[in-house]
Amino acid sequence: MQRDVVITGIGLASSLGEGIEAHAAALARSAPPVVDTVSFAPYPVHPLKPLELDRQIPKKSDQRQMEPWQRLGVYAAGLALDDAGIKDDVETKSLLQVIVAAGGGERDHAVDGAILTGLRGANAPGAFLNERLMGDLRPTLFLAQLSNLLAGNIGIVHGITGASRTFMGEEQAGVDAIRTAHARIASGQAEIMLVGGSYNAERRDMLLLFELGGYLRKGDFAPVFAREDAPGLITGSASGFLVLESAQRAAARGAKAHATLGKVAASRSKRQPGTVETALRGLLAELGPVSTGALAISAATGAAGITAEEASAIATLPQARRIATGDLVGHAVEAAFPVSVALAAAALSTGQAQEAIVTGVGHWRGEGAARLGTA
Template sequence: MTDQVWITGIGLVSSLGEGPEAHRAALAGGQPVVDEAGFAPFPIHPLPALDLDRQIPKKGDQRQMEPWQRLGTYAAGLAIDHAGARGLVSDMHLIVAAGGGERDTALDEAICAEIAALPPEEGARLLNERLAGGLRPTLFLAQLSNLLAGNISIVHGVTGSSRTFMGEESAAADAVRIAAARLTEGRAKGGAHIALVGGAYVAGRWDMLLLYAASGQLWRGPWAPVAARQAAGGGLVTGSAAAFLVLETESHARARGATGIARLGPVRTAAARRRGADSAEAAAAALAQGLPLRPGYAVISGATGAAVPTGAEAGFLAGLREAGPAQGPVRQTADLIGHAVEAAFPANLALGALAVQAGEAPQALVTGFGAWRGEALALMEAI
């Protein structure tokens, strides 16, 4: 590593609101915003009201985006503004963590109603016919995951290299890891040393809720914090959120007079099979080897609430307490903003950066244990 990486801009939107101050206040004792009725029996953390015109001024651009794309594009603009980097977008690298596009639930419901009373062979034939004739050809283009990056490029003029990663929580962790590695190794295009990285997720989607429910991972009934859910068998409460970070080499930031929010230390990722000895807890313990933890470090926990990974994270943190320096407070951010899948890790990095900037701890260890697969650790330090 030839240069350190600073976070110089944060674009953060969640059910708590937008921007660093709203989330800094929530860390100091805020209350979650929950919708228990709109998608019952599954509680979610909903989107806040946003003035999209502030970051996406053209109505035509807004209309052609799906909600998660609008949310991500909005948060990306917030990050660029927070970093004072509007004049640097032509050299800015862009790495996005994205999921799939939204389904046409009205069409899905109509097809299901038609085939419900048919024999299986007729139902299969009708399904193919309706999907072939009912979906607009342009819908497939609107669902492409890399369109979030495309919209950020169009709306905000970010025209450095562009990459989109898929893979739920792991996509975001690897996006941050690779962005930081490219900057510190000095391989950035044209001598630029600045990147925009993040993701977005909208929880109010029946298609995603039903997918998670089918795997038995969603929490049903009144909202409860992660600890209470874990004690009752576990379950996700998903949250609508977008988080983008402007990452910048220290030398580049100092040269332009930028103020760093926090230093991004090591970012490490793994993908345990979660069977036998190859467990999430073991993978995280291996990632933690050699991390320069200092006494009193805080933990910004990405615990999802899903039973197995949340239990694995608890075991991992207990092991750190026993073997390492004194551990400070542990904050489970899903209690405040829910689990935001592709946006979860960058959102937790943002919260960790705000915590160390405020002097709450010398360091923040940010964890990410994916609901199904993927482990990640990152260390934030005060500048």
């Protein structure tokens, strides 16, 4: 059994602001990006536009116990529930299943800095390190770093009592979260799902990790597909959540469908020259024929080599209008693909196109593609 799947709720928050309107408008007019080149110099970052957290996370105690990426994700998930009209529907929320794409928790930079400074002068560095780790790191800190706490906090704050799953694994976690949620509804294993991801780019620890791998761009902003002078990622704080629903259920409750989610495909090629383009062409072929003038939204990273291969694969689509998510909100790693699918749905919902293709190639592994149409 293959049932039609529709998107009835969109939750977006990024450097552009929040909600469908702000992001659809930016898509339509190719708005200049919001980039901070000072706070983490020499690395540019797309900073999150401040949110009124009380609107989606009423309790201050809930806000305090979450890290920034969790607050961002819980907020965007609430926007999606509101948009789908199920925020106060207890019965629906008891059936609602949640799939989250997430990375690890955030570091305590003050503790890390104090330990590294102390190590320089320690007579017995090993003993010093063990002592400080046992004394300075609270058990609750380790709990806060668990990736599945985003799904847990979404359930607690928004009263969702259905099952939840968390996928880890950089960009591919976001692809597989969308792919799995779609497959479960299409096959009849679920009726309605909340799926998405969240990423806080304003973290020195993550910038360090990407820089050690040689992935980050330095200096000024440049469009994703024009970074040959200094190729690399420009990360962005962003979250995208979607309410996916069987078309029959959505119609029965009179819900507005922003778009249909046709097929989602994923692959993992061996990273050698040409393999990314070949893999992505294969995924696009799996999606079926694409109409002339379809919108092509790419979650490309800007990393050297693979971004050019992704561009070549997209160029095979008939006269598609290409937009890089990274040009608007930056690269959001685990959340990059969910954010891109949410942007595509927003564009279709506001009449910017009749069909959209979303592509995404991970910075060092994994490829994905999805097809959306008007509802």
